[in-house]
Every structure is written in C-alpha cells, then in structure tokens.
Amino acid sequence: MAKSQAAEMVPESLWSGGVSPFGVSWQKLMMWIFIITDGLLFAGLLAGYGFLRLASPQWPDQTQVFYMPFIAFMTFVLITSSATMGTAVGAARQRDRRWMVRGLVLTILGGLIFLGCQAYEWTHLIHQGARLYTNPWGVPHFTACFFVLTGFHGSHVLSGVIILTITLIRTLLGKTTPEGVEIAGLYWHFVDLVWVFIFTLFYLL
C-alpha cells in the first residue's frame, strides 16, 4: 500500500487524540471538571437544605432575621468583583499588565469586603443568640443550614482570594500566563455563581 494511504488511516477528526474533543488545554479542562464536581457538593448541601425546609412545620421570615439591603450590598460587591475579574482576564489576553494588576487588586478587594460583611453578619446573628442548634426565630434547622451553607461558601471565597493573591504576586513577578489568569478567573466566577444560588434559595425564597 502507498504511504499516502497509510497517512489517511490516521483520522484527523476532533476525537482523534491531542486536545480534542474540547480543544482546550488540560489545565483548563481540569478546572471545568473540578467546577462541576465542586458545584455538585453545593447542590448536595442545597438539596439537603430544601429537603429539611420542606419537611419543617414552619420557617422563619428571612426579612425579619436579615437586613436585606446589607445582603443586597454583599451580593452587589461579589458580582462586581466578577466584572473586575473579567477585566483582568481581558487585560491578560492583551498582555496589558497595568490593567491586569488593577483588575486583580479590585477583585481581591471585592472578595475581602464580601468576607468582611459575612464576618459582620455572623457576629451580629451570634450576638442575637443564633447557634448551630438553636436560634430565636424558630426551627433550629434554620441557623444550622445558614451556617453550613454560608460557611462553606465563605471558605470557597477565602480560597478564591488566596488563589487570586498568588496570581497577583506571580503577575507582579511577570510569571503568569493569560491562561493561568483565566483559569483562576473561572474559579472565581464559579464561587460568585454559587452565591447567586444561595442568595436566591436561602435569603429570598
């Protein structure tokens, strides 16, 4: 058989090896898969919360417990930080280091403000008598779910801030790649998205 025929036997389709089928590097692919599995952890916790809340004879009125404008402010800060993260990723693609650093600093600042607000919110509620096993507003499940859900989300925000700080330091040292910033950004957007679910399902509904 001719050599050209042999070469034809190697399919050049999207599924034929290398980076196909998704056409992304393995670092980014792994972050996507990790986001799916980590998202399912929150899905499990939220499903548990939903199950208990539906089975519960009563549920406190959230507007009586939380000061909603404050929560709305926290949400606003976190979502804005997603936008500044987008700026950093865009700047990284264009190799614009100045805006990259600005974007990252603003994002980290947003994350820290959010964490500060959360710390304030927790302290305030604990002073009012909220514990994992009891609270002044009704069923104990209310605060148990609250602390577990927001605690886990908060720890994710904290790890996001740490990842972004490392990215920032590496950027200042000139060691980051545009893709590295983008992958860190993927995680940050994911953390923000989880908050949207928690905000909707726990605070609003």
Added chain:
Amino acid sequence: MHHVHEENHEAPQSFLRRYIFSTDHKVIGIQYYLTALFMMLVAGLLAILIRIQLAWPQTPQPWLHKILPGLYDPNGIMRPEYYPMLFTMHGTLMVFFVLSTAPVSGFGNFLIPLQIGARDMAFPFLNMMSYWTFFVGCLVMLASFFVAGGAAASGWTAYPPLSALPESIPGSQWGQTLWIIGMVFFIASFTMGGLNFVTTVLNLRTRGMSMFRLPLTIWAMFCVSILGLLSFPALTAGVIMLLFDRHFGTSFFVPSGVVIADKLMPHQGGSPLLWQHLFWFLGHPEVYILMLPAMGFASDIISVFARKPIFSYRAMVFAILVISVLSFLVWGHHMFVSGMSPYLGMAFAVFTLLIAVPSAIKVFNWLATLWRAKIHFTTPMLFALGIVSLFISGGLSGIWLGQAPIDIQVHDTYFVVAHFHLIMAGAALFGVFAATYYWFPKMFGRMMNETLGKLHFWLTFVTYYLTFFPMHFLGLRGMMRRIYDPTQYDLFKPLQPINELISHSAFLLGAAQLIFVFNFVWSIFRGKKAGPNPWRANTLEWTTESPAPHGNWRGPLPVVYRGPYEYSVPGVAEDYIPQNVAPAEVKTVGARG
C-alpha cells in the same frame, strides 16, 4: 498539544523519589494496588471473624480471646456490641479501599497512559498527592480500630441516628468520627484521581487514538471517573452534615424524640431519610465504579484469548455509557422499605430493570466473542470468564431485587448479601485477579506461574460460589443480615448447617488466596522473563518493553492506525495486528516477511 509530554525526562535516581514519592503513573498505580491488597487482607480477616461467629455463635473460642481480648470476653464469646464493627469495617474497607482502589486507582493509573499512548498522566504531581491522601485515609481507617469504643459500627452505609449519636453504640464514639475523616480523605483522593483520569483520557491520547479506538478498559475507567466526580460530592455533603450532627449539635439527620438509655436526646426535627438519599445517590453509582472496570478487563482479556475481535465494540461502549447514566436514576431501589410513595418506587423499579438491557447486551457480546473461538484457557482468561459467570449469577437476583414487591420481602436479609457479593464484590474481585495475571508481565517484567494461577482460580471460583450462593436460601428463609447470633431464633436453628457450610467454604476461600500471594511474590523474583508482548495482544502497552521505562516509550510516541481488537483478520499472516501497525506494514498471507 503533545509537546509538553513529548520529551523523555530522565527517571529520578534517588530511591525516595523513584519508588516512594514518585510522580510516575506506573509506580503510583502499583503503590495503589499494593496498598489495596493490604487493605483486602485486613477486610478479609474481618470476614473470617464474622464467619466464625455466624457458624458457631455460642461456642467458646478461648484462643480468640487471647489474640483479641477486646473483641472476645474471657470465655471466648464475642462481645455482641462489637459484632457490628466487623461487618461495618469489612464493608467500608472492601467497597472503598479495596475494590474501588485496586481496579480504578491501581490499574487505571497504570494502564491509562500506556493504553492511550501518553508519557504520563496530565498532572503527575496531583497524582502523587492523590495517592498520599489515600494513604492517610487508610491510616485513619486502621487507627479507628484502636480508639475507645472501637471502629465504626453503623454499617458501611452509616445510617443515622446510629451513626449520628455518639451515645447509640460504642463504635459511634471516636470510631465513627474517624470513619468520616477517613472517608473525606478517600473522597478527596478519588476526586484528584478522577480529575486526572478524565483530563488525561480526553486530552493526552496519541495521534490516531480516536475515542472509538480506545480499549474498553479505558472507556470503563473514563466513565467510572466521571461517575465518581458526579456522585461523591453528594456523600461529601452528607458526611459534612453528619459531622456537624455528631459534634456541633445540629440535627440534620436526627429526628425529635430519640431516647437512648432512658435519656431524651436534645436533637429535633431532622430526617434520617435525607442521609439515605444522599448516601445512595453516591452508593449506587459506586456499585458501577466497582463493576465497570471489571467489565472492561473482561472485554479486553476475552478478546485476546479468544483471538477474536470483541463482538460489537460500539454496542459495548454504548452499554457502558447507558449503564453510567442509568446508575444515577436508581438510588431509590435501596430504599423501597423507607415508606416512599409507591409511584416513586415504581419509577425507581422501572429504571433499575432498564439496566438489565445494557447488561444483557454486554453478556451477549462476551458470549458471541467466545462463540466458535479457539479459546486459550490461561489464568487471566479463566478469571475473565469467572467475571462473566458471576455477573450473570448475581445479575439474575438483581432482577428480583429491583422490583419493589419482592425487595420488600427480602430486604435486609442474606438474599441481598448473596446478591451483592456475587455481582459487585465477586465480579470486581475477579476483575482484580484477571487484571493482575494479565498485566503482571507489564508491571514487573516477569510472568506469573500458570499452574499455581489455575489452582488459585479453581479453588477461588468453587469456594466463592459455595460461600455466597447458599446465602440466597438463608435470605429466602428470612435470616436477616447483620445478625449477631441467628440461633437466638428457633426459626433459624435448622439453617445452622448451611451457615457452617458457608463458613468452611469461606475459610477455604481465604486460604486459597495464600497461593496467590505466594505466586505473586515468587514471580516478581523468579518468574519466567516476559517479552514485550507475551500474550500477543494489540493494545499499546504491549508495544513497549516489560516493564515499561520511565516515559513509557523510549523513542517517539506510537501512532495509532486501527482499533484495539483486530485479531484473526482473514488474509493476514499473524493472528493479531497491534494498534500501531500501519496498513502498509501488515504482512498478508503469502507475502515475504
């Protein structure tokens, strides 16, 4: 994107970096495998203690008091509060630390880069982290035997309130907490491994290795990694809540009004059923995490030793995919007696029975591959046929148990124990043995002894059936699982001869494994030297030397021109064509070599 792994790195020279903290997927695979074998030994000894107890419940065993004074009272009678610890840890260790670990983390790590034509995993360092995380999980589980109250005792399913209240049973003190911590380490390790596996299979296949040229073993590893990544988070969420219930006073899983030793528990309003849902959302896919690799091994090995292409490769791939999807929709069949709506139960039953369709396709294809083949009855082939046999035997009772009306009758009896030991545990165990005998030459460069291997197979096969098949009859007569002493009930007294038969077979089964251990250790040093391709097989791992060097191939990576099952192609001189042979290089009959 080949370039990153294209260059051949020098193998690390120091012993520590080469064999202990290695990032080479082959070393990590073997580390996982050997650790899992050690855990199998521990879990197997627990099973022996269970069988001694069930066959001779009130017969004093003073010698056991001497060895295990905590477990047996001075008269040599087992302390009843510790019996649950035995089956709990037997189940936990076997399901997670042995039969998930040895095939998936062990052989998966070893085989994926070799069979897809890659130098290593996508993330070698993460791979090493994954092993050492697993290792810590093993240590935590083993340590839990030595804390006050002993190891966890609420079953491998850890149902609350038993698992949620430290007062409920001795094993629910520190033992249960360590169980949770050990599981968290295991899940973290399995997640790191799964991320690595999926990414590697998707992104590091060599040129020409399209998805539909992957060996079925790799398809199985790929799917179980996805199953693990999607199902374990539910258990993670569950164990986090369980930990909060145990130590921080929440009541996620503990209902109001639980009274233990005349003391009312402060918990209120929780739901034990929530745990069952979260657990079985993982638990059922977990069953397929055990099963699918064994099915992959069986497919590859049967094709090699039948010297025929696997019958209907694409149907096999789709069967794996369909089983994977359906495995997420059937968790409720473990909970038929939990008081769920009969309509919901019906839906779960229908999905469960649907799994019989892809399963039957797989069995049919194996049988069709064997049909009129010149079968070479080597040890790996015998174990592969054993997988098929166990899969059919256990699968038939699965069709019974999948139906709510029958399941409600035999729920939590030895019928269920018989079922899952045949299909899930048995097929996975035989998968580990089949893979060991088959890939041993690639792992250590030497063959295992065939005579000892066959002896091991026949003893294991016969005693395995003798141990687990009679349990069906115990179950149908009503003997419940997890019972400490069946002779407490007059109803079960006539069944004691069956229990004694089972125990004798189980001891023989355990003893037969000594042959395997001897063969394994002896063959590493004294086995016949294996060439690169002792089985004359097609897949890529056989195109490199045995054992494979660091970086897997000394020259450039192989290029793939064909599927993995081209055996006995008409008109071709040899009865196999390795995947990397270009069409122009295939020697036809009559052509000069």
